[in-house]
Every structure is written in C-alpha cells, then in structure tokens.
Amino acid sequence: MAVTIRDVAKASGVHISTVSRTFSAPHLVNPETRTRVLATAEELGYRPNRAARALITGRTHNIGLIVADIANPFFPPMIKAAETHARRRDYHVFVADTDEDPVVETDLVRALAKQVDGILLCSPRMSDDQIEQLRREVPLVVVNRLIDGLPAVVMDVGAGARSAVRHLVGLGHRHLVYLSGPRGSWTNREIRRAAGVAARAGGAELTVLGPHQPVSSAGADAAEAVLATGATAVLAYNDLMAIGLLQSLQDRGVAVPEQISVVGFDDIATSALVRPTLTTVANPTAAAGRAAVDMLLQQGDDGATGQVTLRTDLVIRNSTGPGPYAPAGATTAQVAAYAKE
Amino acid sequence: MAVTIRDVAKASGVHISTVSRTFSAPHLVNPETRTRVLATAEELGYRPNRAARALITGRTHNIGLIVADIANPFFPPMIKAAETHARRRDYHVFVADTDEDPVVETDLVRALAKQVDGILLCSPRMSDDQIEQLRREVPLVVVNRLIDGLPAVVMDVGAGARSAVRHLVGLGHRHLVYLSGPRGSWTNREIRRAAGVAARAGGAELTVLGPHQPVSSAGADAAEAVLATGATAVLAYNDLMAIGLLQSLQDRGVAVPEQISVVGFDDIATSALVRPTLTTVANPTAAAGRAAVDMLLQQGDDGATGQVTLRTDLVIRNSTGPGPYAPAGATTAQVAAYAKE
DNA sequence: ATGAAAGCGCTAACAC
DNA sequence: GTGTTAGCGCTTTCAT
DSSP, X not given: OOOOHHHHHHHHTSOHHHHHHHHHOGGGSOHHHHHHHHHHHHHHTOOOOHHHHHHHHSOOSEEEEEESOTTSTTSHHHHHHHHHHHHHTTOEEEEEEOTTOHHHHHHHHHHHHTTOSOEEEESOOSOHHHHHHHHTTSOEEXXXXXXXXXXXXXXXXXXXXXXHHHHHHHTTOOEEEEEOOOTTOHHHHHHHHHHHHHHHHTTOEEEEEOOOOSSHHHHHHTHHHHHHHTOSEEEESSHHHHHHHHHHHHHTTOOXXXXXXXXXXXXXXXXXXXXXXXXXXXXXXHHXXXXXXXXXXXXXXXXXXOEEEEOOEEEXXXXXXXXXXXXXXXXXXXXXXXXXX | OOOOHHHHHHHHTSOHHHHHHHHHOGGGSOHHHHHHHHHHHHHHTOOOOHHHHHHHHSOOSEEEEXXXXXXXXXXXXXXXXXXXXXXXXXXXXXXXXXXXXHHHHHHHHHHHHTTOSOEEEESOOSOHHHHHHHHTTSOEEEESOOOTTSOEEEEOHHXXXXXXXXXXXXXXXXXXXXXXXXXXXXXXXXXXXXXXXXHHHTTOEEEEEOOOOSSHHHHHHTHHHHHHHTOSEEEESSHHHHHHHHHHHHHTTOOTTTTOEEEEEEOOGGGGTSSSOOEEEEOOHHHHHHHHHHHHHHHHHSOOOOEEEEOOEEXXXXXXXXXXXXXXXXXXXXXXXXXXX
C-alpha cells in the first residue's frame, strides 16, 4: 500500500495529527518539528490523500468541466486554459463530453457532483429549468449561456454579430444569410437575433437557414441552399461551418469573396490556415475558461453569482469583399473601420 | 449536507450495511428490501460517494489522462474517445496538459496518483527512466511511445513513414526533406528512422531539418530552409507543420504539388479543409484512446503488460504529385498502389 | 506545541 | 438476509 500519514508519523516520532498540521496548518507546528516531518515525508515519498481529506473537509479540490464536444476545435483552447488555471490553484479537473446530448449533461453533473467542488457547464444544451435544478445540487458556472440568477461567463456574441453584419453592409451587401447552429444553443439565438436587428438597421435582408450541426460538413451541405437564396454574403454560426461552406463554394466555382463573402465565428486555428483566410468574430475562449474557473472557486467564499461578458473582436481577413452595393472604389480596409463604430 | 447512506438507512428502516449492499452487492440482499431501499434512495436523491468508497476499496473509478497539449488538434479526438469509453465503463477522467514540459509530466503523475486507478500518459516527453520510476507508483499505460516492459499503445508510424516515402519515390521524387518534430518525441524518432531507411531503399536522398515545435508556424518558418535544400518533396512530423509549410510555400509562389509535394502525419480534421487537401498518414487516435483505456482497466485484473500497435494509413489527397523522375505519364492515382505494397 | 479521540461516508469481515 | 463492528486516511475539536 501507499505511504500514509501514519507512516510519516511513526518515522518522524510524532503523532499523526502533527503530521496533518504540518501540511494543512504549518504555522501551528514548531518550526523544528515541521522541518523534520517534512524531511521524512519527502524521504518516504508521502503525498496527502486528497480524497480522504475531502471526506472530512468537504472540499475535494477537484472541479468538473463538461463540454458539448471535446473534438470541436472551439473547446480545446478553453479546456486547456481552464485546466492550467485550475491546476495553478491546486485544483484537478475532470473533463467530460456530452456529445451535444442534454440527457447526458444532466447525468454527468449528478455523477460528478460528489467528487468536485463545482462544475463548469460549457455551452449546455439542456433547458434553463434543468440547469437551475442542478444548481441546487452542486455549485455551477455556466459558460456560453446566460440564465437569470446563475453565475455565467459569456462572450459578447451579439456585439460580434453586429460588427460582422455592419462589416458586410459596409462592404455593399444587402442580402445576407445566417447559417444557424444547433438547436438549444444560446449563442445561436443571440447571434441570430443581433444579426437580424443589425441587418434591418443597415437596410439589408437576412435569410436564416438551419438549424445545423456545428460541423464543417453541415456548412458544405448548405452551399446549395445558400446559393438558392441569391444572397451575396453569409454569416455562419461557427468557423467550422463557414470553412465547410467556403470550400464547397469554391469547389463549385463560386469565388470567395468575389462572388460571395463568408464570415465565421470563433476564430479557431484553422481559420487562418485556409485560403482565403477566414474573416471571423474572435471569441476569447481561453480567457473565458480562466474566468469561469475563478468564478467557480470564488463562489465558495461569498455567495456572489456574477455574470461576466467578455468582448469579441471582428477579425477581418480575406473571405469578405465588396458586394453589389459597394461604394465606388471601396476596399475591405476602408470599411473595416466602419464595423468598429 | 448531501444525503448519505445513513439517511437512506433510516428512511427505509434498515441498517446502513444493507443499503451499502444494495448498491455494491445487490444479489446479497432480499429482493423486497432491495426494492424498498432503492425506492427511498431514489426519492432522497442518494448517490454513493465514490471517494469514500475508494478509501476502503482502494479503487477510485477514476483515471488520469495526461497529454502534451490539449490544444494540439491531434489530441482532442483521442481525449474524447478515451473519456467516452471510460465513462461507459463507469470511470471518470481527469485531464491534464503538460505544455510539452517533462517536469510538469512527472509532477502531474504524482499529484494525480492517489486519486486514480491508473494514468494514460500520452506522448510523454520525459525519459524512459523517469517513466519506469513512475510506473512503480501508479499503473500506467503509455500512448505513442514504446518502452520495454511498459504497457503501451502506439500507432505504426514507422510503417506510415515508409508508405509516405514510397509514395513520394514512386511519384518520381529523389530528394526528400523530413521536417522533424519536437525533441523527446518517440514518434519523431520512429518516423525519421523509417523514412531514412525507406528513402535509402528507394534510392532517394533524405535531408532532416529540425527539431521543431509541432505547430503550423514552425512549418511556415521552415519554408526557406526547405527551399534551400532543393528537395522536391517534404514529409512533416505532423499535419499542423505540413499545413503551415503548404500555405507558406504557396504564399511565396511555390506551387504545391506542382513544384513541391507535401505529406503530413495524423490526418487531423483541418487536413481535408485546406487547399490543396493534404496527403497524410492517418493515425487511429480515437481507437488508440479506447485501447489505452481498456489496457489500463485490465491491468488490475491480471498483471499483463501488453503492447498494442495500431495500423496507420496513407491518405492520398492533393498535396502530392509527380516529381522530376516521374515515369512518363504517371499520375498520382497510379503510384498510389505502389505505396500499399 | 503536541497528543488523544472522534468521525467524514462508506465497505467488509464476522456474527446471528 | 441483515445487523455489528472495525477501519480506510485524514482533519479537527479538545485536552494537556
């Protein structure tokens, strides 16, 4: 069996409670004793058993991170940032994938509840009611979704959508398509709404297509439908769909951005690797992961249930260009400024 | 506080051990009692505390998954598959990221050791000795690296490299470059060695460049050096580097595959999304994740320390084409067969 | 400053 | 088939 507190106590000639104190309340133990205990512990390779500690303190020093799809490139940077941030604060992270299934989400929260001090729910697909229910069973921070009274970290996708639409309208586009994401996605609803408002304000028409799975093949499959609308610009729920559409259009001989402009969402790594490079709304996913961890860990201290909104940024690359109503001689660079207003 | 076994016992009028048995050894309890206990447990929302159980059984039903870099697209499909597979077997998964740092790896294994039944070490960068040492402290399965006597799951990257080189030689290339990956990578050494042997066998020269970080910018930065060698084909350590190189070459006006052929490794999702689409050696990362989990969970049962090698597959796409010594009229399709030999 | 003792939630002999 | 008891590794009063 592994080395326990008892072994260290015996080897250093003190009671186990002294060893315990050496690790959990060092200031309460005589410096000399402490040094000795630490030395034997080191020598024996002793490491406190967190689970046993949790049993009595009620704090596991673990957190859960539940995401819709680990393999969706949107999430890994967030997972990485959250894990690194948590570990720096001496927390370990359970990661679980729901495969976009709301039922799995609920089960997972319950299954993890006892082993963690709190759970980060990223882009949950379940209903508000379900989330509120779970909130009573375990501390929760929701990422990418805003629910009254629940601590949350969201990106300002509404502002991002507005920037994107203004950018397109400024380029002279008057008929846009929004390629919807999955049902149940808060982000999707926000983008669609904000894009609609911004389009109306800009005197442009917005056709909504979908819902779609947030994958590149869905974007590729939507090419026909997009062309059928006669629109000259497309805003997609995420970069994956935008890239699928981008390549599918080009494979059909439709030039991007000459004939159709395409804007994505997220700014995943791939977006800078495809040609044309993708104009997209950058989401600060890593910062969101860190903020969510902080919020979760603070939740224990006070009862504050803050909601943080992180800003998004339109990244103008080469998949967007002048539309049919472009002011004479307008260039992408010129209208870029407009979107910033 | 949460509901415990004692609450259920009281509410259903039995002793706590009966409740315990109801969950851990149902066949030992009277069907009627069992039904009643289960009902009250359900009603009260009781869920066994795994940490408390682990304290006495010694089995946590958790596993650790340590990867070099969560954000590297090579890993997420593996993490996802491993997590899903583990959960299906009622195991939860700690995920941690070492940022390619061998010191962090060691610390992480030790920190996680007490909370898990075993650890999956993916693409570890530390030395064989260190890994063997850790192996004594906690059950380990190593992925993407072969060490004598240690249970491991690897992909047959040597065979993959040979296929790739034969493919290129068959296309008429006689001077190849291997773009090395990170120092400490077993996969990198294997590919380099196998590529060297295959090149020699095919009467071709192989120039090795590197080491490099396994990221796209490293591939892009290597473009000058690649051109300077005068080689007509490049095999890269991974797809990210291959894609970086691919785009950097094209941005410099060097046509791919007309002037230079490029082959990657891994077959990450992005490889099918860039243009030209990337010829690459597909790694069964998801299968590797599942196999590693199985191996880890079986390790407890018997002491078997198997080593599994998963086959790789050359996926021929559009980034490779005829070289200067191509047989007249040779097409990519024709020589594809050659690589399969 | 240190030791003694109780107990966190649970399982595993051992009785009956 | 069920209750009793001890104890997993640790923290936390309470004494001393």
